[in-house]
Each structure stands twice: as structure tokens, then as C-alpha cells.
Amino acid sequence: GAGVSQSPSNKVTEKGKDVELRCDPISGHTALYWYRQSLGQGLEFLIYFQGNSAPDKSGLPSDRFSAERTGGSVSTLTIQRTQQEDSAVYLCASSSGLAGGGTQYFGPGTRLLVL
Amino acid sequence: QKEVEQDPGPLSVPEGAIVSLNCTYSNSAFQYFMWYRQYSRKGPELLMYTYSSGNKEDGRFTAQVDKSSKYISLFIRDSQPSDSATYLCAMHTGANSKLTFGKGITLSVRP
Numbered sequence: 556g557a558g559v560s561q562s563p564s565n566k567v568t569e570k571g572k573d574v575e576l577r578c579d580p581i582s583g584h585t586a587l588y589w590y591r592q593s594l595g596q597g598l599e600f601l602i603y604f605q606g607n608s609a610p611d612k613s614g615l616p617s618d619r620f621s622a623e624r625t626g627g628s629v630s631t632l633t634i635q636r637t638q639q640e641d642s643a644v645y646l647c648a649s650s651s652g653l654a655g656g657g658t659q660y661f662g663p664g665t666r667l668l669v670l
Numbered sequence: 671q672k673e674v675e676q677d678p679g680p681l682s683v684p685e686g687a688i689v690s691l692n693c694t695y696s697n698s699a700f701q702y703f704m705w706y707r708q709y710s711r712k713g714p715e716l717l718m719y720t721y722s723s724g725n726k727e728d729g730r731f732t733a734q735v736d737k738s739s740k741y742i743s744l745f746i747r748d749s750q751p752s753d754s755a756t757y758l759c760a761m762h763t764g765a766n767s768k769l770t771f772g773k774g775i776t777l778s779v780r781p
Contacts, residue, residue: 559713588768588769590769596773597758597771597772597773597774598714598758598760598769598771598774599771600768600769600770603768611768614768646713646714648769657767658704658716658719659716659769660716661706661713661714661715662713663711663712663713664712664713666711
């Protein structure tokens, strides 16, 4: 079946512009996660959605970052007033949220470059 | 101290070698332990998944977890050039929990 998809694959933007990154999770997966992967920092958690519960935003690095998940499916990560340090690969993962660990499946990522 | 520490590498081995990859962690609440493999310009893919302490084997891959020492390992037997990738350890405290990753180690298997 189809895996997690993300768009765009690559995004180049100018400092100060806003960007939107999209994630389509695996059909039926109730949990959705955003991570950021940058050189020197590894993979870091950003935000987590589970069903209709309030999202866990504890990993968002600043108030310029926000995310929403519409209809319990597609999610959009928005970065306002981008800075050069926002350049990274943004990865989305989804899981079925079942007990026993809830294996997370990752998309291919969006490579963001802020000039 | 980061919650999960992983040897930074890189690591280069000849084809057929046994590879040992390791991570240590500090949070005793971690219960689920994973190894992800990531090829260049791709997302991480789950390789091995272990709950609590013990060993798990899948083909040429063996994952070990020692919770008393807060230490996990991935062994790759008869390594192949196709195993060349970045390997990330990851762990979490329970279902619907965020993953905490090591920084990853890049492995190169020379033909």
C-alpha cells in the first residue's frame, strides 16, 4: 500500500519568507509526527498529533513554527519568517497508534534551504 | 548529556565483515528500542524493533537491548555493499510517544 508522502520534495526560499510543508500519512494511521533532521543535530521531534487530542507541541523550536492536521489526515507544517538555521530535512511519520509501540513509518522528507 | 548517545563514525568495513553498532541512553523510562536505516536522500526505514531487554534476530541482523546497562546494539553479519547507509538508533517510552534518536552512524561496506 501507499506509504507516507510529503511535498514538496525540495524547497528553496529566501530568509524572511513563510513556507508550508505537507504530509499525507498512511491511510488509517491515527498518529502523525513531524521531525527535523539537520547536520550536527540528528533527528529531532517537533510535534505530534493523535486523533482528536490536543497536539504535543513540546518540540517546536520557536513560535515561528506551527502545524495543523485537518480531518485527522493530512498535516501541514508552517514556518513563518524563515531563518537560515531552519535549513534542514523535515520528516513526517505516521503510526497506527496501537499499544505495543506503534511503529512509526517515515516519509521521504522535504529538504528546505533558506538563503 | 544527550538522552541517546551514538558513536558518530563514519565506519568502513570490507564486505563479509561483522558490524557492531551501539547506542547508550540515560532515560530509564525508554521501553521500546528501534534501529532505522536511512539511505542517502531517503526517509528512515525501520530495520529492527525490540521491546524491553533481550535479543531479536532477523536474517543477518541481530538487535540486543540491555536495559540494566542502558545499552543497545545492532549486529550485521556477512555485511554487503547494499548495507551501506546511515543507521539510527531510536527509542521511546510507549505507544504514541515521540521517538528520541541517536545522531546516526554512516556505514560503508567496501566490495
